[in-house]
Amino acid sequence: DAKTTQPTSMDCAEGRAANLPCNHSTISGNEYVYWYRQIHSQGPQYIIHGLKNNETNEMASLIITEDRKSSTLILPHATLRDTAVYYCIPRTTDKLIFGTGTRLQVFP
Amino acid sequence: GEEVAQTPKHLVRGEGQKAKLYCAPIKGHSYVFWYQQVLKNEFKFLISFQNENVFDETGMPKERFSAKCLPNSPCSLEIQATKLEDSAVYFCASSQSYRGENTIYFGEGSWLTVV
Numbered sequence: 001d002a003k004t005t006q007p008t009s010m011d012c013a014e015g016r017a018a019n020l021p022c023n024h025s026t027i028s029g030n031e032y033v034y035w036y037r038q039i040h041s042q043g044p045q046y047i048i049h050g051l052k053n054n055e056t057n058e059m060a061s062l063i064i065t066e067d068r069k070s071s072t073l074i075l076p077h078a079t080l081r082d083t084a085v086y087y088c089i090p091r092t093t094d095k096l097i098f099g100t101g102t103r104l105q106v107f108p
Numbered sequence: 109g110e111e112v113a114q115t116p117k118h119l120v121r122g123e124g125q126k127a128k129l130y131c132a133p134i135k136g137h138s139y140v141f142w143y144q145q146v147l148k149n150e151f152k153f154l155i156s157f158q159n160e161n162v163f164d165e166t167g168m169p170k171e172r173f174s175a176k177c178l179p180n181s182p183c184s185l186e187i188q189a190t191k192l193e194d195s196a197v198y199f200c201a202s203s204q205s206y207r208g209e210n211t212i213y214f215g216e217g218s219w220l221t222v223v
Contacts, residue, residue: 041145049209093207
């Protein structure tokens with residue numbers, strides 16, 4: 001599975017878009033890019049995933065570069081409840097391998 | 109059910125006692141995963157099952173830890189003779205298949221405190 005690089009922490013003002021980058025330059029052609037978050041010590045919450053195309057759901061948008069070496073998770077209007085650790089995880093089959101993620105702090 | 113259900117939410121055991129955690133995967137999901145998270149640190153994969161068969165046990169400690177998924181029963185993770193270092197949150201997760209396009213969903217975890 002590909003290694004990922006994410007910023008350790010980021011801040012975002014409430015109501016603004018939060019753009020969380022992830023570098024996965026060694027990703028293979030059949031690896032999906034998954035995003036999860038953990039709020040406090042709750043269970044990891046699935047956000048979104050994609051293979052090649054950009055994806056959008058009710059929670060977020062996922063932008064994957066054409067070469068697939070990086071992606072950006074976009075929370076369009078961040079709220080205080082979005083404060084969490086966000087994990088970008090390339091995955092082919094079987095298990096998820098978590099890295100250290102990005103700690104996003106949303107402030108009023 | 110519609111969510112991964114883990115019990116108990118909290119468990120306190122004295123060193124040397126046995127701890128047993130349970131997980132009911134989402135209905136229709138045949139893959140179950142167990143993870144350990146110590147003190148909000150990184151998630152450590154322990155073991156996965158395809159129905160009642162072990163699929164991947166590369167993260168499972170060789171001693172004291174065992175897990176089962178039996179038909180018509182919740183899956184279980186058992187720790188014999190617990191140690192202080194076993195204090196952690198144990199997360200169970202499930203998915204429809206092992207394929208990359210099938211999402212893995214997590215439960216809320218079981219907090220184990222060994223005193």
